[in-house]
Amino acid sequence: MSKYDITVIGSGPGGYVAAIRCAQLGLKTAIIEKYPTLGGTCLNVGCIPSKALLDSSEHYHNAASKFSAHGIKLKDLKMDLKQMIKRKNEVVKQTCDGIAYLMKKNKIDVIHGTGTFIDKNTIEVSPEKGKKLKIETDKTIIATGSKPSSLPGIEIDKKRIITSTEALNLTEVPKHLILIGGGIIGLEMGSVFARLGAKVSVLEFMDGIITTMDKSLGKELQKTLKNIGMEFYMKHRVTSATVKGKSVAVTAEDKSGKVVSLKGDYCIMAVGRSPYTKGLGLDNAGVKLDDRGRIDVNDDLETNVKGIYAIGDVVKGAMLAHKAEDEGVFLAEKIVGQKPHINYNLIPSVVYTWPEVAGVGYTEEQLKADGVKYKVGSFPFKASGRARASMDLEGFVKILADSDTDEILGVHMIGPRAADMIAEAVVAMEFRASAEDIARICHAHPSFTEAFKEAAMDATEKRAIHI
Numbered sequence: 001m002s003k004y005d006i007t008v009i010g011s012g013p014g015g016y017v018a019a020i021r022c023a024q025l026g027l028k029t030a031i032i033e034k035y036p037t038l039g040g041t042c043l044n045v046g047c048i049p050s051k052a053l054l055d056s057s058e059h060y061h062n063a064a065s066k067f068s069a070h071g072i073k074l075k076d077l078k079m080d081l082k083q084m085i086k087r088k089n090e091v092v093k094q095t096c097d098g099i100a101y102l103m104k105k106n107k108i109d110v111i112h113g114t115g116t117f118i119d120k121n122t123i124e125v126s127p128e129k130g131k132k133l134k135i136e137t138d139k140t141i142i143a144t145g146s147k148p149s150s151l152p153g154i155e156i157d158k159k160r161i162i163t164s165t166e167a168l169n170l171t172e173v174p175k176h177l178i179l180i181g182g183g184i185i186g187l188e189m190g191s192v193f194a195r196l197g198a199k200v201s202v203l204e205f206m207d208g209i210i211t212t213m214d215k216s217l218g219k220e221l222q223k224t225l226k227n228i229g230m231e232f233y234m235k236h237r238v239t240s241a242t243v244k245g246k247s248v249a250v251t252a253e254d255k256s257g258k259v260v261s262l263k264g265d266y267c268i269m270a271v272g273r274s275p276y277t278k279g280l281g282l283d284n285a286g287v288k289l290d291d292r293g294r295i296d297v298n299d300d301l302e303t304n305v306k307g308i309y310a311i312g313d314v315v316k317g318a319m320l321a322h323k324a325e326d327e328g329v330f331l332a333e334k335i336v337g338q339k340p341h342i343n344y345n346l347i348p349s350v351v352y353t354w355p356e357v358a359g360v361g362y363t364e365e366q367l368k369a370d371g372v373k374y375k376v377g378s379f380p381f382k383a384s385g386r387a388r389a390s391m392d393l394e395g396f397v398k399i400l401a402d403s404d405t406d407e408i409l410g411v412h413m414i415g416p417r418a419a420d421m422i423a424e425a426v427v428a429m430e431f432r433a434s435a436e437d438i439a440r441i442c443h444a445h446p447s448f449t450e451a452f453k454e455a456a457m458d459a460t461e462k463r464a465i466h467i
């Protein structure tokens, strides 16, 4: 029986990053993955493929709707969905192969199969084909991620009522796509197909979209998504979805009990994801779950069983790849006795629609609820020369700073390249910058980042220059 210092179960961004950092720190490391490719949800059916299709569909949409204004004339513009999916698959393959290379480079043993605890220090691995094997391990990191959730009484048949996983491989553009849930997955996948010509209807239970982010962002995003033909039914709770041949009927109720019925050819279930612990044999090791089915961990990411840890989507906190990665590094360093830290308040959130949406720190709603005195600085992209040059005039940057100390408490933006721009806000806040610090730092001209500086100037004595 092979023996390891540490065994990681699951090779998503949490698991593979944890394994690499453990190996770098000198631990004899194994990683167990039940699927044939490494990379987990993120690389295979999540972040990477969705961004590949978002980019392709945005190119098509721009070619159809913006190029003529730039003086580029196209004849017979055609969309080739098969090629888009093929390119997406190539991107995924290259990225997953890259992880296999990194495992080799770091001398990490990769074992394919489902990992199940026999006891605290013994794991059985059951491959899809072939013989089971057992390994002995001193410590274990569980990084088994999450799976799409559904609603009671609705069966995901994976043909007409689908999840993001099937949506990433559709062979036709839906005529009418119904989205259950106006969260990140719904809006990203909805954007892809709306840009490619589908009618997209969003049924959302709350009175806003992307409700975990600052409210102003959802409001602005909804306006811009309407412009690409998406329609929204807010405060509607979906009660049923049924398939008949090639069509799907979805019903939802508003607060007064009024029923809306929609008929489409596809429906994406996007009401959140649930932690995945099936097949792990947690009882055999004595590992406990919390009341929401997540593996219960303390601040050091250790479970109730000494030497068994858990990270990423399977534990509390944001279900984000970079959160899982940071926990992987944190844990490896903690295990060898270093003193790493993670600031959970400074994990940025990004939605890769166009315009992109990004936020970090406290939202205005949270500051109000906590009774914190704050000031607001904002700057619209329509006043940015860079944004005018690229025809990306929608959106704004908003900075929330402490009224007394001027420390930046939250940054929320919707606009071109917000996904990349938010990094500056994270760095500023990690170093506890004031709005004035940002206002006095030189930003290249013309660049989208000037909007961040102008918002900071607006927050400090309302002295933005270009508005």
Ligand code: FAD
Residues within 6 Å of the ligand: 009, 010, 011, 012, 013, 014, 015, 032, 033, 034, 035, 039, 040, 041, 042, 043, 045, 046, 047, 048, 050, 113, 114, 115, 116, 143, 144, 145, 146, 164, 165, 185, 276, 278, 279, 280, 311, 312, 313, 314, 319, 320, 321, 322, 323, 324, 352
């Ligand atoms: P996962 O990536 O889910 O990996 C878990 C792995 O464990 C899987 O490979 C699974 O097969 C394996 N496993 C499970 N049980 C066992 C077992 N018993 N034995 C062996 N192996 C097992 N996040 C972002 O930050 N940015 C994005 O742009 C983004 N886009 C997304 C788009 C979509 C469509 C989806 C669905 C998700 C997206 N996410 C995004 C979320 C992101 O994918 C997850 O937060 C991230 O993958 C979590 O990483 P993880 O390592 O915890 O788990």
Ligand code: NAD
Residues within 6 Å of the ligand: 151, 180, 181, 182, 183, 184, 185, 186, 188, 203, 204, 205, 206, 209, 210, 211, 236, 237, 238, 239, 269, 270, 271, 272, 273, 318, 319, 320, 349, 350, 351, 352
């Ligand atoms: P989500 O939690 O973001 O959104 C789900 C939405 O469904 C919510 O707005 C909720 O109010 C709504 N809903 C729930 N029940 C409903 C009902 N009966 N009728 C109508 N609406 C209902 O979940 P998601 O979009 O499925 O995404 C799952 C996770 O994946 C997210 O937590 C996110 O962290 C991650 N993700 C991240 C990215 C990114 O970082 N860009 C991209 C995709 C996914």
